[in-house]
Amino acid sequence: MTEVASHIVWRRGRWSLRLARRGVMASAGLALALVALMGASLCLGDYSLNLGQVWQAVFGDGDGAFVVTTLRAPRILTGAFAGACFGLSGAMLQSLARNPLASPDLLGFTQGAGLGAVATIVLVGSGDWVTAGAVGGGLLAAALVGLLSWRGGFRIWRVVLVGIGVGFTFWAGIDLLMTRGDIFEAAAATQWLTGSLNSRLWSHVAVSGIGLAVLGPVALGLGRSLDHLGLGEDTAAGLGVRVGAVRIATAITAVLLAAVAVSACGPVAFVALVAGPLGRRIAGGPGPALGPAALIGAALLVAADLSGRTVVAPMQLPAGLFTALLGAPYLLWLLAIQIRKGTL
Template sequence: MSARAGLSASRRRLAFRMARPAVSGTVRPRVLVAWLALALAAFLAFCLAVGVGAGDLVVPSGELLPALWGSGEPATLFLVHELRLPRAVVAVLAGAAFGMAGAIFQSITRNPLASPDILGITQGAGAAVVAAIVLGFTGLGSQAVGLAGALAAGLLMYALAWNRGTTGYRIVLVGIGVSWICVSITYYLLSRAEQYQAARALGWLVGNLNDRGWDHARPLALALAVVVPVVLLLTRGQRALHLGDDVATGLGVRVQRARMALLLCGAGLAAFATSAAGPVLFVALAAPHLARRLAGSSMPPVTASAWAGATLVVVSDLISQRLLTETVLPVGVVTGALGAPFLLWHLARSRT
């Protein structure tokens, strides 16, 4: 089948058109380069996490890739596939989910500080998990409970923000209120908990990849395989909403329907990531900014934000494993230490 294609170039973007199939569009070289750079950074960080990890054993670089494919010494295969690979996979998938969720929320609210951990999504998951631990619902896994809590917080936020429609401004304000409600519930439950219950709850609340296995990685991978294609199909609506409701309406986008669909997708991504890795703070806030600055775009690119989030979580987890010799820190401690200065820097820079 023959196809005629046309290609035109400008300083900042390449436009293409194909006759068969009838496809046209534009590609910005800087966005493509940023996407490739962040994907490469995530892959290198992933390989480093699997090869180095916690402990004194280091997998040589020449044995790492064969070991990932199941070839090598039994001891090396056990170290890679049973101890380090599941943790690294959860870190990549959770970071990607947090990055995409942050990009979605920042686009639909047109607020650079909007993220799941500021709008109450992750706090809803935390409150649900702490409630299950303190009230003795031991038969329910933290993944299922955290997922239910995050989705409930997202739906509550949207319902309270609804007033013949929603706006980004109302979503942010209501989300902050929902966040503090969930935090208050969490603190109350911790004050009533036994010592061992409080220790278990705090270990999850800070964001933790310790003891993560394939039973955490598989559900998260399946969830992303379902949600990510939906997000990509909604990219046009996301771009239109970033321009404002009036412009989006003029472009033929059903604003409320598109915003609700994107909000549910973002809440779902944050919920699945939180249920697997805990509420790893600041990743959903920082990753879209990193991707946007590298790409030079006015809105955070979703897929580049995913790679940025994956890189941040994997690198932070590697630091948490190697920083102290006698213990392995929760990854949320490192992301919080790195994210708080980033937030202060961004706020200071925004005033200028």
């Protein structure tokens, strides 16, 4: 391992890995903050526990075993994994488009995944097919946005406007399905659409965790190419980047990440929009900062769920409500900035 002023370089034979020192420190700090939030979420609630009781519940058979292992741990882990998927998806799309408005919830991808999942819940029933429905809906939305916004090339303002229109269309489809389902199917879909982590099971942990484990390394592997694309397509091609292949792989990976997250916890708003810019600001580099973005997405969703359980206890509010309270003012500020720059 070699250390320089601003980077850490690992070398092993012909292979080497170069990491920005500030990015590594930022990721370590964010990981510690995420662990602290998860610990607080395990302890706090209607049935309060201390760290010793949580430890006994996890590794023994303490009084709070049911609360920790059945009620809280699945929702916390689902929130962390799904939030990381949202964060990665948003950061990849924003880096690909070189615009902070390129987020899956603004481009209609989240709504497409939501329509696919609701259609599965209403027509087939909740179960293992929800993830497949969400993935199919997300890919359909991405294909529609791409086809409708292509005019000899992509302009970000056109993609955003088309994405908003496609998103509203898919929301109309969701409303139609809700009116055609029976009361129990509609109730299940309504709870899921609020972006709530309530009643999450270990099956949701498995879906979000496996999705992140499979797609996360792919996303991180594309990070260097995305960094080069930020220098311009010609420069990136000169550095050996296969621009077309990287664009397609990035778009597909980002859509799949968003669909996995939506299938696990519903279409939680603004996490994907906020995580990428915050990650780049904290990491301090020009690249996509995918690692910090994933950690910020996880921390935001876990913190939103914790707030929903404790702010107005004993009533529980959905995590999506708190992410909307944070994200809506940020979106308005971001739109004002883009209009002032003349990019919208």
